[in-house]
Amino acid sequence: MEANLIHCIEIRNLWRKYDLIWKDLNADVNILIGINGSGKTTFFNILDAIFTADVKRLKLYGVSVTVEVNDFIVNYNPKTPVSELKNALSGIRYQKISTFDVPMKDRPKAGKEYSQLYNELHDIVYNIGGDRPSFSDYRLKATNFPDQAAKINERIHAFYDTVNRLFAKTEKTIEIDPHTNHLIFIDQGEVIPLYKLSSGEKQLLIILLRVFLMEEQPYILLMDEPEISLHIEWQYRLFEEIRNLNPNCQIITSTHSPSLFGDGWGDKLFYIEDMVRVIS
Structure with missing residues (x-):
């Protein structure tokens, strides 16, 4: 079965102050941690805009983005036409699940x-x-x-x-x-x-x-703070149940809840502060 994995994400010129580089993502679960205001939601919004080829939304951020997926590179800059971005994304299975009510x-x-x-x-x-x-x-x-x-x-x-x-x-x-x-x-x-x-x-x-x-197909799954409204016991079991339903799903998520990664997922944490580099 063909892989469908992100290996590295680079977002350059974020807020005209930072480059954000996330390397060596796991094939199964990746949990982004950071204090409020550190840019987690902005990061997820930009990544979602990339995988949905939403060039109009991307231009509002004024960033350039490089994503290494499988064995090829998806590049975007403010001059990239939507057709070029869509062509680069061909064959990638992607899903974002939002939390709202x-x-x-x-x-x-x-x-x-x-x-x-x-x-x-x-x-x-x-x-x-x-x-x-x-x-x-x-x-x-x-x-x-x-x-x-x-x-x-x-x-x-x-x-x-x-x-x-x-x-x-x-x-x-x-x-x-x-x-x-x-x-x-x-x-x-x-x-x-x-x-x-x-x-x-x-x-x-x-x-x-x-x-x-997803029918057990390789997917990239993006979830920003999925613990919202979920009981603590469900938070503990969420990644396990997702992986049981689709073991070929790469989860990229953020959270403020230790319960979400408390049951054996502690080695899947990434700190956004470690990824940020100030533009000189």
Whole structure:
């Protein structure tokens, strides 16, 4: 299987003061650490703009970027045309997972079923034929490709087992409603629709579903502070569960939570202060 790994990232002329050089990234998990205001979110925004070929956004930062991926180099400077950047990115599988939700004070006017997290989760589960694959798209493969049905159903049941294991303390179990064909949870006989899940539960499902839908292909996965809304136990187990769902996924993340790297991932830490060089 073809590798899909970042080995080195260089961002030059950041805020017209710094060059940032991140070398020797791990093939599995990379955790960026730094104090507030050190540039972690800016770094992630620039990296996301590179992999989505968002030249308009990149020009706002005024930086030049070099990313070593697999055995080739992706270069960008403010004069690079979007077509050239897109061509350089051809064949790279990339995904960013965001953390967001509507503040509690805004929910009454937004409606009980509305939140950014719920909209994202709803699209991942039900949006058929969209730009990104959905859980419904994947389930339909079992019908459209009968020769793959056994493997598809096996993966779906394994995904359910992962979710049920993580939700065990709340006694919720995931299943498909046989009447509506909707993804639901059952809590002591009561049906729990997706919009009634907590922010942390929605966030966890979004992460797990996005990784599951990678279908174990090599991916670069970017997550900025994924611990937001997640219970401490889920934080401890997050990287393990992601790697179980897709062992070919390279995780690049940032965090302020020691719980996220407390269960055997301490050797995956990188300090942004060690990467920054003042422009002379």
